[in-house]
Amino acid sequence: MSSNNRLNSISEYHFQKLDILKKKLINDGKKIVDLSIGDPDLEVDKSIIQSLIEGFNVNGYNKYPPYDGIEELKLGIINYYREIYNVKLTLDEVLILIGSKEGINNIIPAVCDIGDYAIVPNPGYPVYSTCCHLWGVNTYNIVLKENNSYLPHLGDIDKKVLDKCRLFAINYPNNPTGATANSDFYKEIVEFCNNHNIIIYNDAAYNEIIKKNEAPLSILQFDPQKKCVEFGTFSKTYNMTGFRIGYVVGNSRVISSLLKVKSNVDSGQFIPIQYAAIAALKLSRDYVNSIRNTYEERKKITKRLLYEHNIEFFDSEGTFYLWCKTPAKFNTEKFCEELLNAGGLVVTPGNAFGDAGADNFRIALTRDKMEIFNAFNKISVY
Numbered sequence: 001m002s003s004n005n006r007l008n009s010i011s012e013y014h015f016q017k018l019d020i021l022k023k024k025l026i027n028d029g030k031k032i033v034d035l036s037i038g039d040p041d042l043e044v045d046k047s048i049i050q051s052l053i054e055g056f057n058v059n060g061y062n063k064y065p066p067y068d069g070i071e072e073l074k075l076g077i078i079n080y081y082r083e084i085y086n087v088k089l090t091l092d093e094v095l096i097l098i099g100s101k102e103g104i105n106n107i108i109p110a111v112c113d114i115g116d117y118a119i120v121p122n123p124g125y126p127v128y129s130t131c132c133h134l135w136g137v138n139t140y141n142i143v144l145k146e147n148n149s150y151l152p153h154l155g156d157i158d159k160k161v162l163d164k165c166r167l168f169a170i171n172y173p174n175n176p177t178g179a180t181a182n183s184d185f186y187k188e189i190v191e192f193c194n195n196h197n198i199i200i201y202n203d204a205a206y207n208e209i210i211k212k213n214e215a216p217l218s219i220l221q222f223d224p225q226k227k228c229v230e231f232g233t234f235s236k237t238y239n240m241t242g243f244r245i246g247y248v249v250g251n252s253r254v255i256s257s258l259l260k261v262k263s264n265v266d267s268g269q270f271i272p273i274q275y276a277a278i279a280a281l282k283l284s285r286d287y288v289n290s291i292r293n294t295y296e297e298r299k300k301i302t303k304r305l306l307y308e309h310n311i312e313f314f315d316s317e318g319t320f321y322l323w324c325k326t327p328a329k330f331n332t333e334k335f336c337e338e339l340l341n342a343g344g345l346v347v348t349p350g351n352a353f354g355d356a357g358a359d360n361f362r363i364a365l366t367r368d369k370m371e372i373f374n375a376f377n378k379i380s381v382y
């Protein structure tokens with residue numbers, strides 16, 4: 001069978017290929033420490049599981065759920081935005097998603113025509129650009145550089161692209177670099193996109209994975225006209241990657257277009273899972289601080305191990321990732337192989353996030369600190 005040209009223009013999802021390799025290694029009896037994918041190893045809180053189970057008692061739990069999500073969950077998200085960000089939202093400004101990845105894909109046809117441009121970060125979560133290619137939308141890669149703290153430099157964007165650009169994707173706290181954005185940056189980018197008539201979204205998957213007791217930021221706090229949208233997910237903060245539940249909030253016209261796409265291609269998420277998400281939002285700030293504590297501790301230990309092994313890294317405060325420099329005599333893929341062979345460490349080559357990541361690799365701190373420590377003890381000093 002021949003695939004369409006748009007599908008041919010993208011490669012297989014890196015983590016899908018990696019899954020096959022990991023299975024093979026495990027079958028061959030190799031002990032691996034998987035620091036590749038951002039899939040938390042921490043427990044799901046008991047109250048979340050309890051609500052999931054109780055969700056089976058809800059009338060019509062097995063029926064097609066509402067396309068836009070159940071009202072109780074939308075109200076939970078509205079409450080979260082009011083309490084944490086002091087941002088007021090109405091029901092038509094919230095849409096429940098089957099994971100934020102779903103919305104990151106569906107916003108493309110909701111906003112862009114074939115042949116339009118979307119600006120995507122490089123390095124960046126690969127889904128922003130690959131889904132554009134699948135929908136026939138051109139991407140303009142804005143390179144995130146360490147000397148600008150991995151924030152995009154807006155003055156670099158080609159003027160001709162701006163005229164044809166409909167969508168701008170940003171992601172702070174950032175995957176893969178761990179960089180965070182401050183209020184000045186959000187104000188600047190919101191104004192820039194408003195001036196150029198571009199819809200901007202912040203993918204806030206890691207909004208709560210920051211320093212302990214620090215207040216997270218939402219792009220909506222800096223967008224008084226509410227022209228942008230923000231994606232959120234229960235995957236990372238609540239260790240619910242497999243539940244597949246997320247949301248998008250903000251501009252009601254963008255949200256209604258997204259719902260038009262979504263309702264034509266799929267349905268709402270299973271109702272008990274939506275109740276599980278409601279329970280997650282009810283967890284106290286102590287819960288959030290406890291997960292921040294775990295990742296902070298892992299980050300601290302891993303930074304020390306990297307330092308001892310002579311591997312440079314970006315000293316970030318956001319997410320549970322560390323963005324590291326590949327030692328000079330290796331390319332990123334060869335170095336990832338080296339770590340696998342020497343210490344059973346599975347990490348992600350930087351080029352999986354775009355060509356601007358070719359000299360880096362990413363560590364996801366999603367294993368216990370002792371496992372990380374023991375694996376590092378098996379590798380050389382570079």
Ligand SMILES: Cc1ncc(COP(=O)(O)O)c(C=O)c1O
Nearest residue numbers: 099100101125175205233235246
């Ligand atoms: C930046 C970023 N956005 C979105 C997602 C997808 O999250 P979800 O599980 O909600 O689809 C991920 C997952 O790794 C991510 O890293």
